[in-house]
Amino acid sequence: MPNLVEPDTQFREHFVDFRVAKTVNTIPYDASLPQKPAKDTPLGNHSSKKVTIVGMGQVGLGCVCAILNQDICGTLALIDISAKKLEGEAKDFQQGSAFHQHTTILASDTYDVSENSDMVVITAGVAQQPGESRLSLVDRNANILKKIMPEVLKYSPNATILIVSNPCDIMTAIAAKLAGPDFPQGKVFGAGTCLDTSRFQTLIAQSMDLDPKNVHGYIIGEHGDSSIPVWSSVRVGALPLLEPGEEPNDTLKKIHKSVVNSAYDIISLKGYTNWAIGMSTAYICKAVLNDTRTIIPVSTCVRGLYDVEGDVFLSLPCSLSSHGVQRVAVLPLTDSEKATFQKCAKSIWEVQKPIWENLLPKSEPKEAGGTMLPSLQELLFIVPAAWAYLCLVGSPSKVTHFYTPIVSGNSLAEAWEIVGSPALLNSPFEAAQQCVQTDLIPVGASERQSVLVLFGPPFVAYEEELGSDAGQPQLLHDAIATDFSFLAKVDSICRQGVEKTAGASWLLLAETCAVLNRSVSLGAVQVPVMAWWEAKMEQTATPSIM
Numbered sequence: 108m109p110n111l112v113e114p115d116t117q118f119r120e121h122f123v124d125f126r127v128a129k130t131v132n133t134i135p136y137d138a139s140l141p142q143k144p145a146k147d148t149p150l151g152n153h154s155s156k157k158v159t160i161v162g163m164g165q166v167g168l169g170c171v172c173a174i175l176n177q178d179i180c181g182t183l184a185l186i187d188i189s190a191k192k193l194e195g196e197a198k199d200f201q202q203g204s205a206f207h208q209h210t211t212i213l214a215s216d217t218y219d220v221s222e223n224s225d226m227v228v229i230t231a232g233v234a235q236q237p238g239e240s241r242l243s244l245v246d247r248n249a250n251i252l253k254k255i256m257p258e259v260l261k262y263s264p265n266a267t268i269l270i271v272s273n274p275c276d277i278m279t280a281i282a283a284k285l286a287g288p289d290f291p292q293g294k295v296f297g298a299g300t301c302l303d304t305s306r307f308q309t310l311i312a313q314s315m316d317l318d319p320k321n322v323h324g325y326i327i328g329e330h331g332d333s334s335i336p337v338w339s340s341v342r343v344g345a346l347p348l349l350e351p352g353e354e355p356n357d358t359l360k361k362i363h364k365s366v367v368n369s370a371y372d373i374i375s376l377k378g379y380t381n382w383a384i385g386m387s388t389a390y391i392c393k394a395v396l397n398d399t400r401t402i403i404p405v406s407t408c409v410r411g412l413y414d415v416e417g418d419v420f421l422s423l424p425c426s427l428s429s430h431g432v433q434r435v436a437v438l439p440l441t442d443s444e445k446a447t448f449q450k451c452a453k454s455i456w457e458v459q460k461p462i463w464e465n466l467l468p469k470s471e472p473k474e475a476g477g478t479m480l481p482s483l484q485e486l487l488f489i490v491p492a493a494w495a496y497l498c499l500v501g502s503p504s505k506v507t508h509f510y511t512p513i514v515s516g517n518s519l520a521e522a523w524e525i526v527g528s529p530a531l532l533n534s535p536f537e538a539a540q541q542c543v544q545t546d547l548i549p550v551g552a553s554e555r556q557s558v559l560v561l562f563g564p565p566f567v568a569y570e571e572e573l574g575s576d577a578g579q580p581q582l583l584h585d586a587i588a589t590d591f592s593f594l595a596k597v598d599s600i601c602r603q604g605v606e607k608t609a610g611a612s613w614l615l616l617a618e619t620c621a622v623l624n625r626s627v628s629l630g631a632v633q634v635p636v637m638a639w640w641e642a643k644m645e646q647t648a649t650p651s652i653m
């Protein structure tokens with residue numbers, strides 16, 4: 108028997124023009140990559156839905172609380188690197204099971220519990236300290252995201268992925284790119300200005316003594332300091348707040364300022380924000396898991412809209428389906444709103460660009476001497492030195508000089524004094540910068556994405572193998588440029604070094620370097636070193652150097 112309550116579609120054709128004129132389908136996030144469009148799939152049973160939340164800090168907890176209390180899914184998998192705290196939180200949530208619809212709670216510090224999730228929410232990462240901007244978190248959280256995304260995709264290749272970690276728009280762009288061109292467009296999106304819009308609606312409603320749900324309007328653009336209130340389309344009930352062409356007055360401007368300051372204000376009071384973002388995340392999850400096509404401002408690729416050219420992710424009102432962003436509503440902006448949107452896109456792109464351009468290998472790895480090798484662009488240069496080499500992975504245009512190697516006579520102990528203070532272990536790039544500033548390991552790059560510093564005896568082997576020219580950077584530079592088998596040689600020496608010295612004399616300081624995530628020769632070497640280093644760090648705060 109046919110379903111008697113199918114949606115009535117007889118009037119849809121009357122709205123085709125509206126849809127075409129005012130909305131666009133999701134936009135591929137990288138002009139250079141082909142994109143796979145999302146396909147509609149039948150809806151599953153609601154209680155069969157599974158959501159994974161990665162990151163069980165304050166925001167993760169806020170999300171779980173809201174999701175459980177709104178009966179959004181049948182299974183909730185919680186993941187965090189801190190297993191002990193996670194166990195405590197998961198037990199605490201489980202013990203409230205009598206007060207909501209049944210939800211199976213799983214928790215682990217590995218991703219197998221997330222298998223076959225319908226939706227994955229990523230909240231893991233560093234949060235702002237009082238007074239700190241979201242954008243300042245970019246490098247640290249990008250590195251965390253680079254570790255998380257492959258695991259998420261491995262266990263839930265069909266999940267819709269929601270990014271909450273800050274800076275939310277850039278993290279969403281990075282996650283979308285890491286998901287790869289085969290991942291359907293729109294299936295990775297960010298919580299964006301959903302929260303800012305709620306703050307906006309609430310403040311206007313409080314000022315007018317109304318229900319926030321009667322304030323229809325959006326904050327668009329960045330989830331952060333350069334967010335944009337679209338005053339020209341705010342309606343209260345059905346009434347426009349402003350007349351066409353009317354500019355917002357000082358009170359309205361103050362309302363927006365207050366929206367922008369909300370997070371700073373709350374963080375200065377309690378150290379973090381979590382309940383409202385938890386509620387907005389649950390609201391978004393509900394729309395996706397129920398395939399409601401609700402229009403919510405979330406972060407999606409905006410290239411091509413309002414003359415934005417870069418692969419920037421910003422918030423616009425989007426209809427959400429089970430595949431994430433289904434269509435983007437293109438609001439009619441005033442000239443000044445459009446100019447502000449473009450300025451916002453430009454400033455986000457400036458921060459995103461260095462990470463974005465080095466996120467995926469630009470070319471296929473080359474085969475040489477039976478080893479998969481990084482391209483020259485990937486491995487910008489290796490500075491050989493008596494005791495150390497510094498490998499910078501960054502934007503080629505930023506590397507302008509190639510200096511002489513470390514002055515002979517410097518010892519590991521001396522190097523350690525400069526880069527190895529425990530305080531700097533959390534910020535290896537700063538450590539490397541100190542080396543640069545002190546000319547201990549002179550290199551010519553001042554800006555980069557990731558820095559990998561290796562100290563240790565393998566370098567001795569490296570020198571031996573390469574002969575007396577090893578200390579001549581110019582020669583090495585030429586060798587790298589002309590002879591790919593040189594890299595294979597470095598690789599095999601490093602391998603020996605790792606095996607010979609594992610657990611003893613390597614010191615690795617790394618902001619998870621792009622190289623680490625690649626199946627290229629240097630990556631293969633560095634992963635075991637990294638694992639050793641992490642194990643070592645658990646045992647002692649200050650590793651000894653042999």
Ligand SMILES: NC(=O)C1=CN([C@@H]2O[C@H](COP(=O)(O)OP(=O)(O)OC[C@H]3O[C@@H](n4cnc5c(N)ncnc54)[C@H](O)[C@@H]3O)[C@@H](O)[C@H]2O)C=CC1
Nearest residue numbers: 162163164165166187188231232233234271272273275384
């Ligand atoms: N988009 C938005 O509207 C909002 C975003 N945020 C952002 O959410 C993020 C989390 O904030 P909080 O929960 O307050 O921070 P938090 O410090 O309380 O929690 C972060 C959690 O991430 C975990 N973590 C770190 N690395 C991990 C990894 N590789 N895998 C799994 N878990 C990992 C930590 O163990 C910790 O439990 C921050 O970036 C923050 O700025 C916060 C509020 C609103």
Ligand SMILES: CC(=O)C(=O)O
Nearest residue numbers: 241273302370380384
């Ligand atoms: C921290 C943050 O991004 C917020 O509460 O808006």
